[in-house]
Amino acid sequence: MTPDSRRKTQDAGRTTPYNADLHIHTLLSPCGEIEMIPPLIVEAAKVAGLDVIAIADHNSCENAAAVMRAAEGSGIRVLPGMEVQSVEGIHLLCLFDEIEQAEALQEAVxxxxxxxxxxxxxxxEEQFVVDWEGEFVKYCEKRIxxxxxxxxxxxxERVAKIGGIMIPSHIDRQGTGIIDILGMIPETPDINGLEISRNxxxxxxxxRFPSVGNRPIFQNSDAHWLSAIGERHTILHMAHRNVSEIKLACRGVGGRRVENA
Ligand SMILES: [Zn+2]
Ligand SMILES: [Zn+2]
Incomplete structure (x- = not known):
């Protein structure tokens, strides 16, 4: 083992608690307020003391790269993602490290x-794509x-193949939560973690939901307006702020864990 690889191994065992809000909408979502533009989202995340956020618009990631750029130099890690609505009507938080991965899922969606x-x-006409400063670029014309x-x-399967993580959103919610729709958390697919709503x-x-079992639970803001950002968050004990570390935290590997705030 070289000194460098030894250092990497040691680092992997050292975790840091990161404040994470992994479910934030922008003004691209029809239900997202017009104030949800990249610089203001980053500013609100900073004020809320968040270390990592994820952008998850409905069935689209067209504003995620702009938020990533707006966060450059801020110290906040932005994960690109989207909240996919399955044919059953289940909301599914899908998170990635790189914008190209999110775009690969978006193409299929x-x-x-x-x-x-x-x-x-x-x-x-309520689905705004903007640049990193929040300036209008175009309307998204997809039926997101x-x-x-x-x-x-x-x-x-698609998310796993691309290297992302899929977390069912707000599982306790009527109409769009997995439990209301399927009646329970199914054994398969092998879901890493679950998100609950603020309620x-x-x-x-x-x-209330025994089929949740021992799966780690995330709580995020599901923010549609600025003041909601960080109102709920999850503390992720990880070596780095990325998706593979989130997966390891879900499995409790090497001292990593998902802690409820
Ligand atoms: Zn949702
Ligand atoms: Zn949402």
Missing amino acids: YGSLISLPGGAYRYS ALPTSMDIDEVF ITPDEARV
Whole structure:
């Protein structure tokens, strides 16, 4: 073992607690407020004391690169991602390290967004793509507020193949949470972690939903406006701020862990 590789091995065993809010929408989401532009999101994350955030718009990552750029030099790590809606209607938080990975999923998602009879879709003029300073670039014309035709297994497999992590969003929510839709957390796919909404505590979730089992629970803001950013967060004990470390934290490897704030 060379001195360098030994140092890497030692570093892997040393974890830091990172304040993470891994579910933030921008003004690209039809339900996201107009104030959710990259520089203001980064500023709000800084004020909230966050170390790592993830951008997760509905079925799209077209503003994620702009937030990553806005965060350069801020000390905040931005993970690009999206909140995919499966054909069952389940909201699934899909997170990556690199924008190219998120874009690979986006391509599959865009190719599978369902249509409404007659092509009716009323949101496109509320779906703003902006640059890193928040300046208007274009409207996103994809039907991102509709579900995809991919089922949860397909989303899971695609995300895993690209090297990301899929965490079912707000599992306690009616209508869009996995438990309301499937009745339970299924045995397969092999889900690493689960997210709960702001309306419940991790302890309550484990009691109310026994199928949660021992899976780690994340709590994020699911922010649609600036003041919500960081209102809920999760403390991730990891060696680095990246997706493979989040996966290791979910499995409790080498002292890494997911701690509820
Ligand atoms: Zn959602
Ligand atoms: Zn959301």
